[in-house]
Amino acid sequence: MKMDSWLSLNAVGCAYKLALKKLVDFYGSAEDVLRVSDQELWHSGLAGKGFTKARAMAKDKFKLDKEYELMDKYGVKAITLADDNYPMSLRYLPDAPIVLYVQGEVLRRDLVAIGVVGTRLFTPYGKSQATELSGQLAEAGITIVSGLAHGIDTFAHRAALDKGGRTLAILGGGISRLFPPENKELARSISANGAVISEYTMSETPTQQTFPLRNRIISGLSLGVLVIEADVKSGALITAKWAVSQGREVFALPGNISSRFSRGTNKLIKDGAKLVEGVEDVIEEINCLKGLAAGKKRPAQPEFAITGLNEGEGNIYRLLGSEPVNIESLCVQTGLPMGRLSPLLLQLEMKELIQEVGGKNYIRV
């Protein structure tokens, strides 16, 4: 069966992932790549001894029946380069994955996608912007692609789902080895409104080597990559690098110059990435998105548009902004005793006008 050979070839391990597409192009199909002799492969100049060893290993050790069993159990379909529904955006990349394990569905409209990436550690600013921007992009009908990691990735996925949009999560390991495990529930909702995708065999353990490679799929599936927060050495910057080499746009959210979490994004902007102040900056840059963007200007938020606040609540709300303000200084500024201030803050929080961001610091939502 054809699928067998695609899966077996794909099981050679992450060191040879980038060469597989070239080999398949050269020999015509996965079956042929598996069949040709070692000597022939070496002469082709596309593979060395390491690859032939890995190929022999994959032929011997890779248990296809077990793989199919796992795919069944997790409701996963495999899409190969030979399939018609292989995503167009990936197909012509020189180092595209030859097999995608897909839990959920990749639709045609998912071609209009933006990657949203950032660090696992984040600031309140990064969290709120990731949520806001991804939410608005999703509302505009754009699919959000990200990596299901902690932090920014999680917020991007969640925002897209909350706004009823579509989102794709690209894993750095096999689908049965979901990482991080805390995001299992999130992954389930993503596969219902998009797809959880991996190029790794079902039970491949995620390692330090597997994550950077999957970043090329995030950028490859997207028209552009939006970096929310990143330090100078981070996976998000690797994704941006892939995006450049694949001819995708790179967008970066500017940040506080003293913040470690914005050093990477500010560096990207210095190097020519587009500075993003709002979702329209993203939409404007990508031609095919312009139609979607018609009339999607962000309304300026009027200062006192919020009604239904009593005087105390209004006073507090006015003192807050996007920079966290501590309860201590709120107490001093409003002159309210702590016993009055606390309940008011909670009530504002319940009205979803403000949010606590840890350490009793508050920001406007």
Next chain:
Amino acid sequence: MLAKVLSSAVLGIEAYLIKVEVDISAGLPTFNIVGLPDTSVRESRDRVMAAIKNSELEFPTKRITVNLAPADIKKEGASFDLAIALGILAAHGQIQPDSLKDHVYLGELALDGSIRSVKGVLPITVGLRDSKIKGIYVPHRNRQEACLAENMKVYPLKNLSELVKHLNKESAIKPHKTDIGEIFNVNSQYGIDFSDVKGQLYAKRSLEIAAAGGHNILLVGPPGSGKTMLAKRLTTILPDMIMEESIETTKIHSIVGNLPHNQALIATRPFRSPHHTISDVALIGGGAYPKPGEVSLAHNGVLFLDELPEFHRNVLEVLRQPLEDGVVTIARAQSSLTFPAKFMMVAAMNPCPCGYSGDPKQECVCSVFKIQKYMSKISGPLLDRIDMHIDVPRLKYDEITQETLAENSAVIRTRVNRARIAQRERFAEEKHVYCNAHMQARQIRKYCKLGPESQEMLKHAINKLNLSARAYDRILKVARTIADLEGTAQIQTQNIAEALQYRGLDKNLFN
């Protein structure tokens, strides 16, 4: 000749009488002590011998047998020295045996015949107060402590020869008298005050509520934010200590012998802050001769556990029973003892291993995994016994230096006292419930009824803020305390709202 002298020892915190019987008979000179003495008791032979000789008395060169009865309880410590020496002198005819009757003798002998202080004097005098003992002889150093038990004649002793003269009616030692009320008042002053803490209004308010309801509290904040400083001052706003509480606490401190030299009575609430390397036995008590642990030393006061996640897991788990019952039962093969351990627990921890998560100025460098691992060191059942978790932020320089007047402890304590009185009235008919924190599910349903509006608000909040179900009861208890502070009979909506603010760890701030 045979002589009998009474002495006393402490088992757990209860005193019991020990009869010291001394027999002197003809034979080769020997000196034996029987009746399960431990090494320190057996060594008293040499001390007694030297002390008698050096007090210009005669040590009999005969066969001496000392029996400590009851013979089945292990004896330890040096406090029987005096009774043994007196027994020998009486059996040898140097003291009138009748003069020893109905009195109890405590004291460790020095080689020169002077009498050193001993541990556990207060529990003994309190325990013997209601027996037919007519008086007690104690070391001079312990005289104040011994006098705290009213209606007990206390004779202070400086050395052995003075006592022998007194017993032979050659001179007299006057019973010691003291004014307990005076001692209580002198010692009930705190050296620290709440107004020492600048800013931290949120934390101060939380501690006031915690003190008013007896709620255990967890302080979460970066290093240097003042968690320890705040916790230390919590004792100063707890309700005034009453004499009975004071005596109970002093008894426990007397047993382990850590009463300060010039202070006979502990009239301020104790603040115990064991280091996180403490063992479980040191924390709850135990040992071959069971001694009270830190939880009992914190009886009627505050037990402060700084760096909570750094404590060994098994050490934290043993805290669960005393937190629930207010007593600690130490069961050993030999015996099972109960020590009182009614304390308020204040725990402190950093929000993450590096300490700066949530700090607006300094960024946290911990990975998500590290933070989760750090938080998971505290078990759910223990966290369940902590009603309030609050954030203690680091203050900026100008907040520390600002000259606004902070309330002092006395003002806050008045409010706390008022709230406690309301609670005592409410729980007058309940057993084992004295403050809001002690309420069980049944009492919560009975005393924490909510109006429809408050009910709605709480339900809404639990859904919206992702609060766990176990938070529900705790929120009600804390809301009840806030209402008590305000003096209202019914819990108001804003009380619930404020109580919700003290459940920091329930809000999932990491995702």
